[in-house]
Amino acid sequence: MTAARGRWWTSRWLRLTAAIAVTAGIVGTVGWFWFDSRVPSTYSVMDMGYLDYGGGPATGHVHPGGTSVADLTGSRDDAADVAVTLTARQEEFALGSGEQVTGYTLNHTSPGPTIQVTEGELLEVTLVNESVPDGATLHWHGVDVPNAEDGVAGVTQDAVPVGGQYVYRFRAEDPGSYWYHSHQVSHEQVRRGLFGALVIAPRDAEPEREELAVVHTYDGRRTISGHTGVRRVEAAAGEQVRVRVVNTDNGSLRVSLSGAPYRVAALDARDIHEPTEVTDQAVLLAAGGRADLVLTVPAGGGAARVDIGAGAALVLGPAEAPEPPAAEHDPTVDLLSYGSPAPLGFDPAAPDRRFELRIGRRPGFLDGRPGLWWTMNGKLFPEVPMYVVREGDVAIMTISNSSGDVHPMHLHGHHVVVLSRNGEPATGSPWRTDSLDVDDGESYEVAFQADNPGVWMDHCHNLPHAVEGMITHLMYEGVTTPYLVGGEPDNQPE
Amino acid sequence: MKATYMWLTRLIALTVVLQAAFIAWGTFDIFNAASDGRAFTEDTDYNAGQALHSTFGIMVVPLLALLLLIVSFFARVPRGVIMALVVLGLVVLQIALGLLSFPAPVLGLLHGVNAFILAGVAGFAGRGAGSAPARTPEPEGAAAA
Numbered sequence: 001m002t003a004a005r006g007r008w009w010t011s012r013w014l015r016l017t018a019a020i021a022v023t024a025g026i027v028g029t030v031g032w033f034w035f036d037s038r039v040p041s042t043y044s045v046m047d048m049g050y051l052d053y054g055g056g057p058a059t060g061h062v063h064p065g066g067t068s069v070a071d072l073t074g075s076r077d078d079a080a081d082v083a084v085t086l087t088a089r090q091e092e093f094a095l096g097s098g099e100q101v102t103g104y105t106l107n108h109t110s111p112g113p114t115i116q117v118t119e120g121e122l123l124e125v126t127l128v129n130e131s132v133p134d135g136a137t138l139h140w141h142g143v144d145v146p147n148a149e150d151g152v153a154g155v156t157q158d159a160v161p162v163g164g165q166y167v168y169r170f171r172a173e174d175p176g177s178y179w180y181h182s183h184q185v186s187h188e189q190v191r192r193g194l195f196g197a198l199v200i201a202p203r204d205a206e207p208e209r210e211e212l213a214v215v216h217t218y219d220g221r222r223t224i225s226g227h228t229g230v231r232r233v234e235a236a237a238g239e240q241v242r243v244r245v246v247n248t249d250n251g252s253l254r255v256s257l258s259g260a261p262y263r264v265a266a267l268d269a270r271d272i273h274e275p276t277e278v279t280d281q282a283v284l285l286a287a288g289g290r291a292d293l294v295l296t297v298p299a300g301g302g303a304a305r306v307d308i309g310a311g312a313a314l315v316l317g318p319a320e321a322p323e324p325p326a327a328e329h330d331p332t333v334d335l336l337s338y339g340s341p342a343p344l345g346f347d348p349a350a351p352d353r354r355f356e357l358r359i360g361r362r363p364g365f366l367d368g369r370p371g372l373w374w375t376m377n378g379k380l381f382p383e384v385p386m387y388v389v390r391e392g393d394v395a396i397m398t399i400s401n402s403s404g405d406v407h408p409m410h411l412h413g414h415h416v417v418v419l420s421r422n423g424e425p426a427t428g429s430p431w432r433t434d435s436l437d438v439d440d441g442e443s444y445e446v447a448f449q450a451d452n453p454g455v456w457m458d459h460c461h462n463l464p465h466a467v468e469g470m471i472t473h474l475m476y477e478g479v480t481t482p483y484l485v486g487g488e489p490d491n492q493p494e
Numbered sequence: 495m496k497a498t499y500m501w502l503t504r505l506i507a508l509t510v511v512l513q514a515a516f517i518a519w520g521t522f523d524i525f526n527a528a529s530d531g532r533a534f535t536e537d538t539d540y541n542a543g544q545a546l547h548s549t550f551g552i553m554v555v556p557l558l559a560l561l562l563l564i565v566s567f568f569a570r571v572p573r574g575v576i577m578a579l580v581v582l583g584l585v586v587l588q589i590a591l592g593l594l595s596f597p598a599p600v601l602g603l604l605h606g607v608n609a610f611i612l613a614g615v616a617g618f619a620g621r622g623a624g625s626a627p628a629r630t631p632e633p634e635g636a637a638a639a
Binding site for chain 2: 016018019020022023026027030191217219220221222228249250251252287309310311361363370371372404405440441462
């Protein structure tokens with residue numbers, strides 16, 4: 001009897017112990033993943049993740065003693081050719097077409113003033129923060145500026161607090177279409193209006209008719225340069241117009257032209273070599289990307305229409321021309337084979353570094369929050385690669401995506417050239433880009449020259465994705481940043 | 495513990511019903527916003543129905559399924575652990591199908607069907623707990639008492 005009773009207690013005890021052990025295992029594992037995922041409130045991006053030398057020399061350390069990002073400025077002494085002051089405010093404002101929006105403005109408008117400079121000129125922009133509570137910065141999207149002028153809070157400067165100001169100075173070197181936007185709490189500030197366009201005109205070019213189409217969606221209202229709906233622009237029959245389309249949204253933009261053939265003259269401020277005429281095809285523009293579309297207004301009295309979906313379009317033609325119906329083209333111009341080849345200016349055949357960026361998605365904890373998060377090379381932020389290069393290197397990066405969503409990858413301070421997609425080599429004009437859509441299931445091989453020292457953010461320009469951890473950096477040997485994410489200025493670049 | 499097990503299975507089945515309700519709300523809200531001229535793009539925040547569906551799907555339901563598994567170790571429900579594992583497996587499958595449906599929307603059909611399988615299995619597991627006879631004291635223990 002006693003023996004039997006003992007057995008019963010033993011089996012019950014065993015069972016309970018096993019149950020407690022398995023429970024502790026489950027709770028402990030989940031708890032450890034939670035605990036381990038937490039990101040300190042203040043940190044340097046240089047301490048984030050792990051160094052990836054891409055097969056190059058693992059020398060030149062990243063610790064104090066090198067060049068500071070703060071010293072990699074544009075010209076401080078020369079007189080500015082163009083000087084602009086932009087005052088950032090949080091306020092209610094009216095779109096060009098009249099709707100009221102609560103958000104952020106620059107000089108009381110959103111989009112902010114368009115900055116026009118000519119190639120070779122020195123631009124000086126003073127950012128004054130009058131009332132943006134989280135602080136603000138200005139990043140020059142697509143302009144390969146010196147690192148200290150890049151405007152990334154916590155990496156190249158501190159966020160400018162209310163009452164503060166910051167001066168950006170750089171020479172406009174590469175003509176084309178660009179934009180600027182805040183890189184402090186950018187997923188919120190850009191969406192709600194803290195941005196504008198920057199156009200660098202070529203030095204010795206014939207003047208041409210231009211239209212700027214800055215596309216932005218405010219509270220679900222898609223606008224072209226601040227106007228909802230169809231906007232008419234008067235242009236004479238037979239006139240050639242360069243439409244500079246700037247995608248300031250977080251998603252890809254399908255730009256459909258009807259009524260006239262067109263050419264994609266430039267992408268991301270780099271000319272396409274010998275662009276051919278296109279009809280009935282759309283241009284798919286990555287978030288942050290720009291395309292210069294050149295069209296000729298039809299001679300027969302009709303109009304051309306640039307449709308960007310969601311009811312917004314630009315109609316170019318004589319005032320009396322009937323408005324062409326909305327069009328949405330399904331096929332898109334494939335830049336892998338568009339235009340004709342030209343020298344790249346460097347040789348990617350024997351690169352000094354080879355990097356890989358594999359984008360995925362999995363459940364886990366991000367800074368303690370459970371969810372489905374993007375991964376980079378299989379790991380969650382902040383366990384992301386820090387790519388290291390030496391000035392003068394040629395680097396190749398393979399970006400592949402199996403995450404189920406498209407990611408517009410944006411490397412600051414550099415343009416990359418696309419070598420191949422899914423193993424298929426590029427056969428058209430050199431496809432130089434700073435905002436490259438990598439779709440689910442795609443793999444791009446891109447090359448770039450390490451010719452602009454600094455610490456550069458490389459991130460997804462679907463800005464909420466950046467908040468969800470899609471941020472990595474490109475770092476030059478011997479360059480360090482004194483700025484911190486978090487800290488007193490509460491720098492939050494994403 | 496047996497009652498907790500039963501109530502957890504009922505709660506899981508109930509969340510499936512709520513999930514269907516949330517996503518229906520979210521979908522109709524998109525049509526309603528579109529009729530007011532608002533675009534649904536990558537920049538659009540989740541509406542309330544979508545946000546609830548996402549939060550419940552990623553956090554609440556998996557948490558309940560994990561709790562059910564833990565409770566099953568202690569509850570002594572016949573086949574209780576196995577059923578809790580099946581429920582957890584179906585929840586993982588459901589999340590995976592939800593994820594895969596973003597690039598391949600047609601898989602959403604399976605996401606919808608699996609939801610009903612999950613609710614059914616959870617309900618079945620709960621019935622097992624409810625109909626099982628209350629744990630009778632072991633004969634030896636009874637004799638000792």
